[in-house]
Amino acid sequence: MKRTIRLLAAALGTGAAAVLAGASPAGAAETIGGCVFEKVIEAEETYGSLHTIENGPKDDLEKFEDGLGDCVEAPSPILPEVDEIIWGGAAFLILLAFMTWKGFPMVKRAMDARADKIRADLDSADQAKADAQRTRSEYEARLAEAREEASRIIEEARDRALRLERDLQARAEAEIADQRARAAADIEAGRRQAVADLRSEVSAIAIGAAERVVEAGLDTERHRRLIDGYIDEVAEDRG
Amino acid sequence: MADDRVAGYAAAVLAVARAEDDEAGVTDELFRFAQALRASNELRVALTDAAVEPSRRQQIVEDLLGGRARPATAAVVSMVVGAGRGGQLPEIIDAAVDRAAADRNRTVARVRSAVELTPDQRSRLTAALRSATGADIEVRLIIDPSVIGGVITEIGDDVIDGSVRSRLSQMRAGLA
Numbered sequence: 001m002k003r004t005i006r007l008l009a010a011a012l013g014t015g016a017a018a019v020l021a022g023a024s025p026a027g028a029a030e031t032i033g034g035c036v037f038e039k040v041i042e043a044e045e046t047y048g049s050l051h052t053i054e055n056g057p058k059d060d061l062e063k064f065e066d067g068l069g070d071c072v073e074a075p076s077p078i079l080p081e082v083d084e085i086i087w088g089g090a091a092f093l094i095l096l097a098f099m100t101w102k103g104f105p106m107v108k109r110a111m112d113a114r115a116d117k118i119r120a121d122l123d124s125a126d127q128a129k130a131d132a133q134r135t136r137s138e139y140e141a142r143l144a145e146a147r148e149e150a151s152r153i154i155e156e157a158r159d160r161a162l163r164l165e166r167d168l169q170a171r172a173e174a175e176i177a178d179q180r181a182r183a184a185a186d187i188e189a190g191r192r193q194a195v196a197d198l199r200s201e202v203s204a205i206a207i208g209a210a211e212r213v214v215e216a217g218l219d220t221e222r223h224r225r226l227i228d229g230y231i232d233e234v235a236e237d238r239g
Numbered sequence: 240m241a242d243d244r245v246a247g248y249a250a251a252v253l254a255v256a257r258a259e260d261d262e263a264g265v266t267d268e269l270f271r272f273a274q275a276l277r278a279s280n281e282l283r284v285a286l287t288d289a290a291v292e293p294s295r296r297q298q299i300v301e302d303l304l305g306g307r308a309r310p311a312t313a314a315v316v317s318m319v320v321g322a323g324r325g326g327q328l329p330e331i332i333d334a335a336v337d338r339a340a341a342d343r344n345r346t347v348a349r350v351r352s353a354v355e356l357t358p359d360q361r362s363r364l365t366a367a368l369r370s371a372t373g374a375d376i377e378v379r380l381i382i383d384p385s386v387i388g389g390v391i392t393e394i395g396d397d398v399i400d401g402s403v404r405s406r407l408s409q410m411r412a413g414l415a
Binding site for chain 2 (some may be wrong): 018202220224227230235
């Protein structure tokens with residue numbers, strides 16, 4: 001872009017220099033001094049000297065004075081000099097041609113490049129906006145997921161607490177039932193032990209009474225018969 | 240170690256009885272004394288109390304057996320008690336009795352009864368046990384009132400229980 005601007009400035013400078021160079025000679029020939037000088041040279045060549053004119057015929061003097069008067073006559077404020085028009089027009093044409101050949105395409109390319117850059121910037125901005133929108137959408141989606149996850153965790157915690165409460169309640173009930181069963185078993189075992197103790201006591205009393213009866217009833221004859229029976233039993237069983 | 244000590248004392252006891260040429264009489268008296276020692280806790284304590292001087296313990300033995308048993312029997316018991324082995328005296332006597340029987344190719348049958356057996360009962364029981372075990376049996380009778388009635392025979396680890404005491408125990412177990 002900068003290179004294009006520099007080329008355009010160089011072309012304009014070249015055109016302006018050409019115009020100034022072309023206009024300079026026409027300016028120099030049209031000055032009042034130069035005009036007077038030319039009229040004087042021309043009169044001296046024609047009449048030999050200015051005293052000749054002054055002392056000569058009145059008509060020659062008037063003609064010389066008219067010529068000097070032409071020198072001090074003012075130029076046209078509207079129309080330039082012909083050679084100025086020619087040089088200016090040529091410079092304009094050259095500049096126009098150069099601009100048509102190089103400048104305008106260069107400007108057009110610069111403008112196109114600028115437009116492309118702006119378009120690219122706009123596209124980038126759109127892309128960035130789209131990215132930001134997508135990021136926002138993703139963020140919102142993640143936020144929604146996080147909220148959902150949080151809700152799920154809270155729900156699970158609530159369910160877990162509920163289950164734990166039920167488990168504890170069930171365990172407590174089971175423990176109570178177990179304690180009741182154990183207490184009932186203990187009562188039953190105590191009852192059975194009491195019955196067994198009572199039975200043992202009764203049997204001990206009964207056996208003690210039986211022993212006393214047996215001992216009292218065992219006389220010599222009964223002892224003899226018991227021993228004889230034992231001997232016979234050993235002889236039969238082991239024989 | 241304890242078994243070796245008991246066997247050594249038993250051999251010494253048996254050697255004394257044989258030296259007196261009265262093995263059967265001495266072993267029979269020793270067997271009875273062993274049963275009396277088992278039955279009397281007071282006597283067992285008197286003969287095994289370490290606080291009592293050995294000479295005093297031997298004097299107790301002399302007082303108990305002097306004039307009632309053979310001098311060899313009293314001497315053997317006094318020797319064991321004086322050596323401080325009164326607590327093992329029943330085992331020593333049992334080992335001596337078993338060894339004496341074994342030397343005669345016999346097996347000792349310890350027979351418990353509440354009353355004395357008649358000679359006929361003793362011979363019939365010996366024959367029955369010989370028939371049952373196939374071995375030559377030497378019956379050693381122990382009078383034990385706790386048997387109440389009937390007989391209990393021990394041959395080694397085998398027990399043949401025909402006592403009234405065991406029947407009453409069975410009745411007690413049945414009632415319990």
